[in-house]
Amino acid sequence: MKQGTFWSWVVFIAGAIYFFLPLIATFEFSMRARRGVYSFDAYRSVLADPQFRDTLSYSVVLALLTIVLGLAIVTPTAFWVRLKLPRLRPYIEFITLLPLVIPPIVIVFGYIRLYNTASYLPLTGSLRGTDFLLMCGYATLSLPYMYRAVDTGLRSIDLVTMTEAAQSLGASWTTIILRLVLPNVLVAILSGAFLTFAIVIGEYVLAALLNRPAFGPYMVWMGGNRAYEPAALAVIAFAITWACMGLIQLLTRFQKHTSKKR
Amino acid sequence: MTIASHTDTSPRRSPLALPGWSWNWLGVVPFALFALLFLILPTIQIVFGAFRTPEGDITLRNIAGLMEPNILHAAWVSIKLSLISALGGCIIGLGLAIAVIRGGLPSVLRDATMTFSGVASNFAGVPLAFAFIATLGRLGIVTLLLRDLLGINLSALGFNLISFTGLTLAYLYFQIPLMLLIIAPALDGLKREWREAAESLGAEGIEYWRRVALPVLWPSLLGTFALLFANAFGAVATAMALTGSSLSIIPIILFAQIRGDVLQDPHLGYAIAFGMIAITGIANLIYIILRSRAERWLK
Amino acid sequence: MAFLQLKSLIKSFGPVRVVQEFNLDVARGEFVSLLGPSGCGKTTVLRMVAGFESPTSGQIIIDGADVTGLRPSQRNVGLVFQSYALFPNLTVAGNIAFGLKVARKPSDEIATRVKDMLKLIGLPDLGERYPFELSGGQQQRVALARALAVRPRVLLLDEPLSALDAKIRVSLRDQIRDIQRELGITTIFVTHDQEEALSISDRVVVMNKGRADQIGTPHEIYNKPKTEFVANFVGTLNAFTAVVTHAAKGTIKVNDTAITVPHLREMQLTNGAQVKLGLRPEALHVGKQPAPATNLPATVEDVHFLGSVIRLRVRLGDEVMSIDTFNRSTEKPPVIGGKTTISLNPTDLILIQ
16 A cells, blocks of 8 residues: 555656646746846737737637537537437437547538538638638537536436426426526536637637638747747646636536535 | 326427427427538538549549558558557556546545646647747757756757657647546546455455456546547647648648648548548547447446 | 454544444354444444454454454455445456456366356356346345355455345345355354344344444344343334332332332342333233233324234323234224223333443
8 A cells, every 4th residue: 555655656746747847848938038037028029919919809709609609509409308309319429529530620621612612601701701610610629528518417407307397386498497407507518618718719720721810820820930929828828728627627616515415 | 196197298299299290309400400511511521522523523533642652651650649649648647547546645636636637638739839849849948957957968869849759748748638537537436345345355456457447447448548549630730830840740731731722633632631530430430349349248 | 262353453543433442252153243323333343354444453363363464365354245346347257256366276166166156146047147237136146156256264244235125135134144054154244234133143243332332142132232222223112211119129110100020139229219121012012911910001192004013102101102013813903092001021121221
């Protein structure tokens, strides 16, 4: 037992070094912009760059829209399938897992070919159309995470019994969804939403191939043209991801507290 | 009883419903439409395109076009990269998971590790490349520290971040945490009683892991491996940002093909994309077959 | 000399002492139950014998050898859990063969032993099934076979029946006892179910707050409980207080009724002292009985029909007591509110101290 604990420490510390070194290094590197002393020059220059603000806000808006779209598609479907069409569940689940198997680059390639200017639905013909396509692409990428989060949330509340109980007490469908289902899966929905946010913010391939000015392509462009700013961007991107995950953790912990009272 | 009779007569079926026919399926139409338009049709477009000439005739020439040495080489590098990073991710991730969950470490470390894994598994892409450049690049902190403090010159030793090894090292940064996230619940599913039963029957330590724990975990391990493989195989951003296009792996070649737009043969892009689907598809097929074998003892 | 000896076992988790000064000698082939409410330390004692907890102090001796410091894998002790804990990845035969394979026995020997074991537990044809394909009762029998296959010196059963349905619980209980007798294996059985403990044990240890309150045969435990806890925990007990009116004669007074209790004479009580007495429900009778029985007037407050037995709640003055009477189809059952006379035999009174 003692010996086992010793090796556990060894493995853990080795892992911690591997995972923390790049973070420390990135931070250190981002401070090296001024010769000989540590400074926040790289951050200053990034923050002063109008492109930074434009691309980041573009990505943030897109992420929020993606979340709305994703929830609008996933939540009612997951709810309905659990309640009325349980036999369809394996098939729906299979479809939602496909984006993990089909590489994003292949999916976006399909978009470009399917929705080009000569097609029935020439989405890539206009900027708004391309934005919409990009949003749909992101919603597709987040499908596995979103569906899983919401479905897990629904599973934990025994939907059928609860709905029947509510109906027997005279509740309408609107009441059931707004007062019973939503509050119970809210945490799950929010977790999915934050995860989607984290994925969309730094995404590169889709945005680059659809030629939209998102944060991901901007970071790559900076990487090719600047020395220290990319590190600063990485720190910022990491902070955003961390904030999203932190919020998920906070939410799940909050949920644990409320559901313990059962 | 009153509840049961009430639900039976409750307005579950719409008044329009014919006996044996239900409008319930209408509820999944939005989802089905979305999946069709933005997931299934684009994929079918690729698959069909791979077997058609620009004029629309059926052909195998596009697929034959994949047999060029540079594409085959890139495919091989991609498969190798995905296999090694997935294998590494699985083994190291499992080791870390065991250490953190079963190794007698304080439970605070477990929570911290899981939270961190949630972040790190999503830290793929461009920022990850920058982080590794800042760590092991030519001016990276580790490179400099090794040179200045220990006199070790990494590049003289043959290490180059912009290489297969470097990329594998970077990929592990999101592969290991992904493994941790997926395998942790499976490890929690190992009952304490199994271990105790094994011990009282004379099997402890390695023997317990070999005979009980690993076989029980095997389906999860296989599944995670397939997922990690696909994850690495389709990844573009990290490699692009880290190596530019100096390391030729399949997704980067496809990226260049799509971006370039001026292809001698635009349908070669289809063929490459189809090849990618085929490989991740085969990987998953193998996984499904292996899993159904490994899961004979599961319901 | 006893085959399994537990000597002054003490176990503390931090500041909490869960087992205190526990002593027990188990003879070879004996079946001993540890009975008590949850948290009384019975499982901890079992886990110390198995080697999963090391005692804070004290000794565990099996067949003359001190095993206190040995690891579980070195003790050759069979263990059966409440949750069966069969290895899900192995077939029934694979589970039973597990310990033999670990011990690297020759494969033909393993095959014969597995076959014997399957026959012993009455599942000769289920060797190739996986645990999930079996019912709870079958799984627990396989778990028993797995523990017994390595011919352990001691068999430890940790609430093995608690997860099962009532009917299966009784039949498996009898089966466990049969197998134990057939193999003559020294067995410790942990349970919180007093009926279970009384029905299959050679001796029962009633545990309370980490201590052994009483160790004795089921007969002794039920009829001569040494402490109030034992009296209350094992079976149903009507408890009431009485005043000693004539210590030398053993006369006491309950609700103005004087009763002379022969076995109280030896107890050296003092006149006027209050004593606590107990009476089992089956020791009370409905209807008058001749002396030396005492007859008391009572009112029926409640009637519970339990099948072979009818349990009455009757009021005698301030006391409410339970009475068990056999259900005879020819007799009319008592009615609630009815007046009746109940009788008791003074020798059935239990003095609780």
